[in-house]
Amino acid sequence: MNSQYVAYLRVSTHKQGLSGLGLEAQREIIRNHLHDTNPIAEFVEVESGRKSERPKLKEALTLCRKEDATLIVAKLDRLARSVSFLSGLLESDVEIVFCDFPQANKMVLHIISAISQYEAELIAARTKASLQAKKSRGFRLGNPEHLLNKHRQAIQNSINTCKAKADSNPNNKRAVAMLRTLVKENHSYKEMAEILNNEGFVSSKGCAFTKSTVYKLIKRYGLL
Incomplete structure (x- = not known):
């Protein structure tokens, strides 16, 4: 050898x-x-x-x-x-x-x-039989619609999480309390943003308010 x-x-x-x-x-x-x-x-x-x-x-x-x-x-x-x-x-x-x-x-x-x-070959046959058994029980193997539904649910879960964080943010809570009063006084979105900024309010991200952020808060909390 x-x-x-x-x-x-x-x-x-x-x-x-x-x-x-x-x-x-x-x-x-x-x-x-x-x-x-x-x-x-x-x-x-x-x-x-x-x-x-x-x-x-x-x-x-x-x-x-x-x-x-x-x-x-x-x-x-x-x-x-x-x-x-x-x-x-x-x-x-x-x-x-x-x-x-x-x-x-x-x-x-x-x-x-x-x-x-x-x-x-036995291993391959057992794997195939197992997948067929799952399919017969109603499990959709590699179904695009099934995967799409999971993707949609994941997106919705992310949206819900972001909304929950926004709702619990202390800056948002203070601003919303002030906006309830300003909405009743019929101020424009621009005027409300200026008032919030002048009074030292900040957004959930610590930024100054704009017409857009005021509109979003009013719409989110149904203040109109």
């Missing part, structure tokens, strides 16, 4: 780096298998095990051929879940070692990969 190794690590998503099949876990498995000997290179792929587009794997195989090295993988399913894809790799001119099954010959690896593919 070749004394040089090229490590190939794969995760399906970036989040998987935190799981038991994360990158650090795979590195530890390879390190233990090689008795703390470091591979000459390491290639990391972020890709689903069912997809055959593996640019990093191709780079790793190219380096193995160049350096007459062995490709080392922590676990069989980190390389592939597809029987056809794995079969092609096993027939290549690069020697491959799986740390979780170093004694396996090509026939055994074909059988294991077939089981791995079957498990992946």
Whole structure:
């Protein structure tokens, strides 16, 4: 067996780096298998095990051929879940070692990969059945109208929150009390704004009053 190794690590998503099949876990498995000997290179792929587009794997195989090295993988399913894809790799001119099954010959690896593919198909089938069950119970999967209703509700909740803050603002409360009197005296919006400013009143944001802010307060609290 070749004394040089090229490590190939794969995760399906970036989040998987935190799981038991994360990158650090795979590195530890390879390190233990090689008795703390470091591979000459390491290639990391972020890709689903069912997809055959593996640019990093191709780079790793190219380096193995160049350096007459062995490709080392922590676990069989980190390389592939597809029987056809794995079969092609096993027939290549690069020697491959799986740390979780170093004694396996090509026939055994074909059988294991077939089981791995079957498990992946079962997971997909269970997921599909679960979604169909939800749909049959009236749950709308990815329905645009359902999402739009949620968006509208979120907007309304935001409006209600802003209104509640405005209603409880002490500056607004003082100004509204003064406006009740000014409205009865038939002042214009401009005149009411000038009176509020001259008397030291400020808006909820601490600003001077304008015709517009006076109008909004009068309309909000139904003073007319």
